[in-house]
Amino acid sequence: MRAEVDDMKKKMAGMEADIEKRVRREVDLEYQAKMANERIVIEQMKTEAATKQAQMIEEMRKSDEELFKRMSELFTKVMDGVNKKLGDLKNRSFAGGGGGGGGGTARMDGDVEFRPSQATLESLIQGELESNVKSMQVESKSGGKMGSALERLKAMRGGGEKKKDEEKK
Numbered sequence: 001m002r003a004e005v006d007d008m009k010k011k012m013a014g015m016e017a018d019i020e021k022r023v024r025r026e027v028d029l030e031y032q033a034k035m036a037n038e039r040i041v042i043e044q045m046k047t048e049a050a051t052k053q054a055q056m057i058e059e060m061r062k063s064d065e066e067l068f069k070r071m072s073e074l075f076t077k078v079m080d081g082v083n084k085k086l087g088d089l090k091n092r093s094f095a096g097g098g099g100g101g102g103g104g105t106a107r108m109d110g111d112v113e114f115r116p117s118q119a120t121l122e123s124l125i126q127g128e129l130e131s132n133v134k135s136m137q138v139e140s141k142s143g144g145k146m147g148s149a150l151e152r153l154k155a156m157r158g159g160g161e162k163k164k165d166e167e168k169k
Helices: 004-093 118-157 160-168
Strands: none
Touching: none
16 A cells, blocks of 8 residues: 555656646746737837827828918918008109109119109108107206206305396396
8 A cells, every 4th residue: 555655646746746837837828928918008009109199290280281371371461561562652752753854874674763752751741840849848848947946056055146136137
């Protein structure tokens, strides 16, 4: 019996080593399967991120195109406005005359002489006169204050009374 027990112990020791190898192999296979699944998830995340980035770039490109289109329209409107104002100035300059005798300068087709018309000159002069009147009023106000301050200073010194007496005479 002892021999049978020893045989069984040997078989069990061999089986134990086989079982240990199988368990290790199964653990390794589970670990590799887990890692493979994680790699797949990571690749999916990368693909989703790349797709989102491509969509964002496409949206930005569209918005840039729309912005460029709006800017172009605004620029065109501004240039049309500038051209209209230049045309108005040109028409005003021709309305004021500009004409007759040679003047000694050679002119080509398309040259424009920007000479203000009489109406333009009158409006400028009227604007200047109005602005001069306002400044003259301010000057007269400030001049009166300075004179009274000077008189008060002289009165404080005692010299102002003589002038007042002379003015009364």
